[in-house]
Amino acid sequence: MTSSPIVALDGVQKRYGAFVALHETDLAIAEGEFVTLLGPSGCGKTTTLRLVGGFEEASAGRIAIAGEDVTERPPYRRPVNTVFQDYALFPHMSVAENIGYGLTVRSGRIGRAERDRRVADALSMVGLDGMAERRPGALSGGQRQRVAMARAIVRRPRVLLLDEPLSALDVKLREGMQVELKRLHRELGITFLMVTHDQTEALALSDRIVVMNQGRIAQIGSPTELYDHPASPYVADFIGAANLLDAQALGGGAFRLAGGQTMASRRADAAAGRKVSLGIRPERLLVASSAGGNALDCTVTERLFHGDRLRVELALDGATRPLFAEMARTAAAEGFAPGSRVTVHADPADVMVFETGDRP
Amino acid sequence: MTLTRRTIPGFAALFSLPLAWVLLLMVVPYAIMISVGFWTRQFPLFYPDFQFGNYAQILADPQYTTVILRTLKIAACVTVCALLLGYPLAYFLVFTVRSQKLRNLLYMSVIVPLWVSYLLRAYTWKIILGTDGALNSLLVSTGLVSAPLDIFLYNQTAMVVTLVYIFVPFMVMPLFTVLDNIPRRLIEASEDLGVGPFMTFWKVIFPLSLGGVIAGATMTFCLSFGDFVAPVLVGGPDGTMVANLLQTQFGAALNWPLGSALATLVLALVLILLQLSSRLDRAGRVDLA
Ligand SMILES: Nc1ncnc2c1ncn2[C@@H]1O[C@H](COP(=O)(O)OP(=O)(O)O)[C@@H](O)[C@H]1O
Ligand SMILES: [Mg+2]
Numbered sequence: 001m002t003s004s005p006i007v008a009l010d011g012v013q014k015r016y017g018a019f020v021a022l023h024e025t026d027l028a029i030a031e032g033e034f035v036t037l038l039g040p041s042g043c044g045k046t047t048t049l050r051l052v053g054g055f056e057e058a059s060a061g062r063i064a065i066a067g068e069d070v071t072e073r074p075p076y077r078r079p080v081n082t083v084f085q086d087y088a089l090f091p092h093m094s095v096a097e098n099i100g101y102g103l104t105v106r107s108g109r110i111g112r113a114e115r116d117r118r119v120a121d122a123l124s125m126v127g128l129d130g131m132a133e134r135r136p137g138a139l140s141g142g143q144r145q146r147v148a149m150a151r152a153i154v155r156r157p158r159v160l161l162l163d164e165p166l167s168a169l170d171v172k173l174r175e176g177m178q179v180e181l182k183r184l185h186r187e188l189g190i191t192f193l194m195v196t197h198d199q200t201e202a203l204a205l206s207d208r209i210v211v212m213n214q215g216r217i218a219q220i221g222s223p224t225e226l227y228d229h230p231a232s233p234y235v236a237d238f239i240g241a242a243n244l245l246d247a248q249a250l251g252g253g254a255f256r257l258a259g260g261q262t263m264a265s266r267r268a269d270a271a272a273g274r275k276v277s278l279g280i281r282p283e284r285l286l287v288a289s290s291a292g293g294n295a296l297d298c299t300v301t302e303r304l305f306h307g308d309r310l311r312v313e314l315a316l317d318g319a320t321r322p323l324f325a326e327m328a329r330t331a332a333a334e335g336f337a338p339g340s341r342v343t344v345h346a347d348p349a350d351v352m353v354f355e356t357g358d359r360p
Numbered sequence: 361m362t363l364t365r366r367t368i369p370g371f372a373a374l375f376s377l378p379l380a381w382v383l384l385l386m387v388v389p390y391a392i393m394i395s396v397g398f399w400t401r402q403f404p405l406f407y408p409d410f411q412f413g414n415y416a417q418i419l420a421d422p423q424y425t426t427v428i429l430r431t432l433k434i435a436a437c438v439t440v441c442a443l444l445l446g447y448p449l450a451y452f453l454v455f456t457v458r459s460q461k462l463r464n465l466l467y468m469s470v471i472v473p474l475w476v477s478y479l480l481r482a483y484t485w486k487i488i489l490g491t492d493g494a495l496n497s498l499l500v501s502t503g504l505v506s507a508p509l510d511i512f513l514y515n516q517t518a519m520v521v522t523l524v525y526i527f528v529p530f531m532v533m534p535l536f537t538v539l540d541n542i543p544r545r546l547i548e549a550s551e552d553l554g555v556g557p558f559m560t561f562w563k564v565i566f567p568l569s570l571g572g573v574i575a576g577a578t579m580t581f582c583l584s585f586g587d588f589v590a591p592v593l594v595g596g597p598d599g600t601m602v603a604n605l606l607q608t609q610f611g612a613a614l615n616w617p618l619g620s621a622l623a624t625l626v627l628a629l630v631l632i633l634l635q636l637s638s639r640l641d642r643a644g645r646v647d648l649a
Contacts, residue, residue, distance in 0.1 A: 055548050075551040088549035092567050092644075101563070102553030155554065 004067055006031040006191050007052060007159055012061035014047050021047045023215045024061065029159075034185050034192045036202040038238070039212035045195040046085075048212075049161050052193065054078050066158050081152035085163040087144045089136035095147050096132035099123065102155045122150040125184070142173045153188060162194040166201065178204055199239055203227070211235050233277045233354045242279040242352070243323045245316075249274045253348070259318015261296050265351035279352035285325035286345045287312060287336060294351075295343040298323065300336045312336055314344065390627075397621035406617050414621035424605065424622070431601040434516060435585040438523040439531075442580045443573065445524065446531035450572075451565075454539040470532050478526065482589050485522040489513040489594065514596035522594050523584045530583060531576035538572030539565070570644045578637040582630055602626055 005028035014022040022044045029035050037045040050056040051063060054075035063071045070078050081102070089098050100119045103110055110118075123129055126146040136144055145165065152160055165181070166174045182205055185192050196202050202209050203223045211218045211226065211234075219231045223239075230236035233244050247255040247263065251272035255263050263278055270276050288295075301322065302313035310333050314323040325344060327333050336342060400409045418424045449470065457463040473481060488494045489512035496508035512518060542565060550560040588603035595601075602622070609619030 053552060055552075074556075075548065076554050076556050080552075082549070082552045084545055084549060086543075086545060088543065088545040090546060090549070090564060101550070102555070151553065 003031060005029055005064075006033075006066055007193065008064040009048075009051075010062045010064070012048075012051060012063060013059050014044075014051060014056060015059040020215055022051070025217055027210065027217065027220075029191060029193060031158075032189055032191055034182075034194070034205060034207045036206040036209045037193070037195045037212055038199060038202040038209050039197065039218075040238075041197055043212045044215040045197070045212055046163055047215075049082075049163055049193065049195050052159070053080055053082050053161050079158040080161055081155050081157040082161040083145075083148045083152050083163065083165050085165075085167065087136075087148040087168075089144055089147055089151070091136055093135075094132065095128065095134050095136070095139070096123070098136065098147055099151045099154050102151065118154055119150075122154040125153070125187075126150045126180075141168055141170075142177070145169060145177065149184070153184070153190075157190065159191045159193055160188075162192065164195055164197070167196070167198070174201075181205060203239070209239070211238060230279070230352065233279060233356070236279040236281075236352060236354070240281055241324070242281055243285065244321070245278040245280070245319065245323075246356075247276050247278050249276055255353070257296070257316070257319065259316060261317065263296065263346065263351055264294050264348045265353050266348035267351060268353040270353060270355055275356050277354040277356050279354060280323075280346045280350060282311070282324040282326040284346060284350040285323065287314070287325050287327060287333070287342050288345060289332075289335070289340070289342055292343065292345045294348055295345045296323075298342055298344055300338050300340050300342060302338055303336060310334075310336075314342070393620050394624050395620075396616055397624045399617040399620075401615050401617050404614055414618045415625070417618060418622055418625065427600050427605055428602055428625075430516075430598075431585055431603075434519060434523070434601065435581045437520045438527060438584040439577050439581045441520060441524045442528045442531040443577060446528050446535055446576060447573070450532050450535035450539055453536060467532075467536060471529050474529050479589060481526050482522055482593050485518065485525065486513065486593050489518055489521075513594055514599070516595070516599060518594040518596075519590045519599055522590045523587060526587075526590070527580045527583050530579040534572040534575035534579070535569065536572075538569045542568050567644075571641055574637050574641045574644075578634065581633065585630065586626070 007027070007029040009025055009027040011024050011026060012022065013020070013024045025048070027048075037048055039045055047056060051058055052065070054070065054073060054077075058071060061071075062069055066079055090101065093101065096119050099122050100115055103115045103118060119132070120129075123132060126149050128143065128146050128150065131139070131143065131147075136147065139147065145168070149165070162181075166177050169177060178201060181192075181194075185205075194202075194205070206223060208220060208222055209226055210220050213234055218238075219226060219235045221229075226235060226239045230239060230242075233242070236242040237244060245257055245263070247257045249255055249270035249272055250262070251269070253264050253266060253269050255265065255270075255276060255278060257263060257278075265278065287300075297317050298314040299317075300312055301315050304311040304313070306326075308329055310327055310329050312325045312327070312333075314325060316323050323344065395408075396406070397414055398410045398412070399406045400411060400413065401407075453463055453467055453470075457466060486493075490496070491508045491510045491513070493512070495512055496505075499505045500508060546564055546568070547560055550564045551557070555563065585601075586603050587601060588607055591599040591601045591604050606619055606622055606626070609615045609622060613619075
């Protein structure tokens with residue numbers, strides 16, 4: 001990052017009693033970035049977001065926003081606004097009153113006309129013209145979501161915080177809203193910090209993704225970096241999917257699997273004797289009926305139809321966990337019936353190596 | 361084939377039971393009371409009749425109108441004081457007390473007095489406010505006054521104090537419930553939008569708690585409006601309330617027709633009030649979901 005970050009967490013930690021929801025964390029977000037906190041439920045994403053918003057007090061560490069230390073500041077003195085997971089619209093106010101709410105009290109310097117104009121602008125920006133007088137109770141889930149967005153952006157925050165903004169919407173609506181989020185981010189030019197547990201959402205929207213695991217950052221990177229170069233089996237399996245195979249390094253880029261078969265990788269090496277995990281993405285496993293280079297013998301156990309693609313479950317000789325392979329629906333692929341003996345190939349360039357245990 | 365309610369014979373029987381109860385113990389007595397209000401009295405007997413003399417007498421005699429107005433005034437004072445005491449208390453319990461255990465404990469300590477005899481609770485204030493009471497002992501022992509004062513007891517202030525003490529739980533209960541039901545997210549959303557705690561209270565918390573204010577005020581008002589113990593125990597010569605008049609008419613004065621007419625008036629007043637409060641409540645009701 002060239003300029004100073006808009007959001008900076010410096011050794012921030014959050015404890016609830018003895019339970020550590022967020023371990024000491026450093027994170028810097030650049031102005032204008034779209035950053036996503038991604039991880040399974042309970043990994044501390046919302047906690048991190050709430051720390052930035054000021055709804056939780058950090059147990060340790062400092063938080064700076066736009067160059068100012070805000071660690072001790074309440075939410076109403078931070079230049080950020082939040083789109084809450086359940087929207088948190090005020091039920092006793094109309095849509096327009098909800099959106100104008102943040103402009104009425106502290107921004108007393110704004111005139112009535114100016115306020116009305118900004119509310120109208122925000123309404124049309126989220127495509128809700130004509131809904132101004134409705135009560136939130138009379139809106140659909142998607143419309144409420146838009147009101148929550150409008151209410152948060154109308155104050156022109158430096159950073160917009162979004163907690164699972166699309167999770168309450170049905171699938172069709174969610175895809176449409178993804179496009180809109182991206183458009184809003186581009187048009188507003190402000191920093192977005194979003195929480196999600198949905199990796200496709202994170203991959204589609206983010207400039208950078210912060211993958212979290214049990215209160216820690218597992219890896220930070222662009223979607224392609226995380227997909228192509230995951231730092232751990234956890235990230236490999238969470239971003240996209242990965243077949244993970246326990247193996248032992250033989251040296252020279254060769255590895256022996258638990259069942260005795262061998263695999264080669266050109267991506268990384270490990271000292272002979274080290275325990276590793278090999279990761280191969282399902283779409284990079286080629287299933288064939290005949291033997292080839294860098295191949296493993298398997299038996300097809302299940303074949304799942306996925307529209308234009310097929311997903312095949314395989315039992316690797318001598319391994320306990322099944323392998324998955326994905327492929328286009330070709331005539332050859334249709335032939336892999338459960339029970340047939342096949343071999344799977346992986347390009348050594350597609351075999352990821354993660355060192356796991358210590359030297360034996 | 362669908363079963364209609366008619367096809368289940370037990371259904372009708374089951375639901376006619378409470379209906380009979382209501383009819384026998386509520387509708388019939390009210391009907392009797394209202395009709396007796398039109399009877400005439402020739403001491404010491406009453407004769408069935410249909411005339412408005414009793415009502416005319418009540419409205420013409422300042423003795424009755426004064427008492428009715430005084431009762432309204434005292435009930436209003438009690439309601440306002442109970443609200444001013446009960447709201448901060450409920451707010452404190454819901455938003456300030458962090459520990460769930462402590463909150464329930466404090467809430468119970470507000471509610472528990474309701475299990476203590478009503479008379480006993482009213483009598484407490486006679487002991488506190490009397491010339492040889494706790495308040496005077498304190499004032500004398502701290503040297504603030506040289507001799508016990510007799511200004512605390514036997515006046516309308518003492519009645520208001522006693523009634524507020526007795527009925528404040530009825531104010532706190534609905535307020536606690538509505539405040540406790542306000543999603544914390546809404547308060548966070550308000551602060552997120554740059555609004556400090558003070559304005560957040562006025563623009564979010566208070567409007568959303570109006571239902572509880574109305575419910576608590578209605579209960580407190582109706583209960584103190586009908587009270588007859590506080591006037592007897594701590595009220596002075598100018599402390600008579602409507603319920604005491606009723607008691608006299610049905611007792612010592614032996615004028616049931618006048619008493620019934622008065623009771624009908626009181627009933628009408630309370631019904632109008634309840635109607636008003638439910639209208640207000642419906643107008644301000646919001647869906648918290
Ligand atoms: N107020 C709280 N008290 C105790 N534990 C909490 C509290 N808030 C969150 N936690 C715990 O912290 C962990 C992280 O929560 P959260 O940040 O909400 O996870 P998520 O990644 O699903 O958003 C969870 O295990 C949760 O149970
Ligand atoms: Mg969450």
